[in-house]
Amino acid sequence: MAEQAAPQECPLLVLQPSKGWVSLDLAGVWEHRELLFFLTWRDVTLRYKQTALGVLWAIIQPTAPMLIFTLVFGRLVDVPADGPYPLFAFAGLLPWTFFANAVTNSASSVVTSANLITKVYFPRMIIPGAATLAALMDFVIGLGVLALLMIWYGVPPHATLAVVPLLAALTMILALGVGMFLAALTVSSQAASCRLDGAGR
Numbered sequence: 001m002a003e004q005a006a007p008q009e010c011p012l013l014v015l016q017p018s019k020g021w022v023s024l025d026l027a028g029v030w031e032h033r034e035l036l037f038f039l040t041w042r043d044v045t046l047r048y049k050q051t052a053l054g055v056l057w058a059i060i061q062p063t064a065p066m067l068i069f070t071l072v073f074g075r076l077v078d079v080p081a082d083g084p085y086p087l088f089a090f091a092g093l094l095p096w097t098f099f100a101n102a103v104t105n106s107a108s109s110v111v112t113s114a115n116l117i118t119k120v121y122f123p124r125m126i127i128p129g130a131a132t133l134a135a136l137m138d139f140v141i142g143l144g145v146l147a148l149l150m151i152w153y154g155v156p157p158h159a160t161l162a163v164v165p166l167l168a169a170l171t172m173i174l175a176l177g178v179g180m181f182l183a184a185l186t187v188s189s190q191a192a193s194c195r196l197d198g199a200g201r
Contacts, residue, residue: 024125025123025125028122028123029123029125029126029129032122032123032126035122035126036126036129036130036133039113039126039127039130040130040133040134042130043105043130043131043133043134044134044137047134055141058137058138058141058142059141059142059145061097061101061138061142062090062093062094062097062142062145063090063145065089065093065097066086066089066090066093067086069085069089069093070085070086070089073085073089074086074089083153083155084153084155086149086153087146087149087150087153087155090145090146090149091146094139094142094143094146095139095167095168095171097138097139097142098135098136098138098139098142098168098171098172098175099171099174099175101135101138102131102132102135102136102171102172102175102176102179103175103178103179103182105131105132105134105135105179106128106131106132106175106176106178106179106180106182106183107179107182107183107185107186108183108186109127109128109130109131109179109183110124110127110128110183110184110186110187111183111186111187113127125180127183128176128179128180128183129176131179132172132175132176132179133172135175136168136172139168143164
């Protein structure tokens with residue numbers, strides 16, 4: 001009789017709470033980069049499918065405040081600006097809109113992905129990271145609108161435009177940090193409310 005091979009034991013992964021400073025585990029994020037790409041793509045497609053305007057929503061978000069700022073501060077108050085005021089306002093609102101959307105989406109991302117977290121292990125940083133990268137898509141679309149406004153107002157490109165990728169990277173890192181902090185607070189508050197509900201019953 002042929003001998004049966006002994007069944008291989010699956011490796012056991014034990015997760016324990018860390019003490020002191022928590023490492024970012026960037027190596028683990030890199031190993032799961034395909035999951036990060038998939039979650040980012042999911043967030044982008046869901047955002048544009050759930051809005052009636054679709055991709056136009058990414059344009060309306062910074063454009064509507066720009067029109068209000070131009071009317072109030074550019075026309076009524078007559079605030080001085082270095083160039084056309086709509087362009088000045090849009091250039092300032094674009095990174096702020098990116099930061100605000102990234103932080104808002106990241107703060108609730110872990111709670112909304114609770115089903116995925118409880119089924120499989122992966123670095124939890126990927127979930128708020130995907131929400132931040134999804135907001136980066138709106139920023140890129142807004143940069144296209146900014147380029148059209150520069151052409152409309154006849155403003156030639158300046159050498160300082162080379163700093164835009166650095167600005168986007170720093171804004172994304174800051175938004176990811178704030179979003180991860182708020183995501184942890186959101187999870188803690190949800191867990192505390194569940195414990196209180198359980199105790200009340």
